[in-house]
Amino acid sequence: MKTGDEKLILYTRNWCGYCTMVKRAVAQLGLTLEERNIWDDPQWQNELMQARGRATVPVLLRQSTDGKSEWMGESRDIIRYLSHYRETLES
Incomplete structure (x- = not known):
């Protein structure tokens, strides 16, 4: 999946606390992504x-334009990916 050609959805x-940590990182990185609170909509859970x-959270869903999906759990992995994603967008 090519960075920038994907939709990012964060399940929270x-x-x-781990969700809050990821959301803070998203804000610090200046990224915009869709957030789905699994307590707001049973369909998201x-x-x-x-x-x-x-149904453990946080989870980041990466959806490419060709319909391919990748699910990523673990807050540290998500933050590491989002940091790399941000760097890739800048280059």
């Missing part, structure tokens, strides 16, 4: 269950 929930077999 209220009272999740179902999407996580279907794709990953569990």
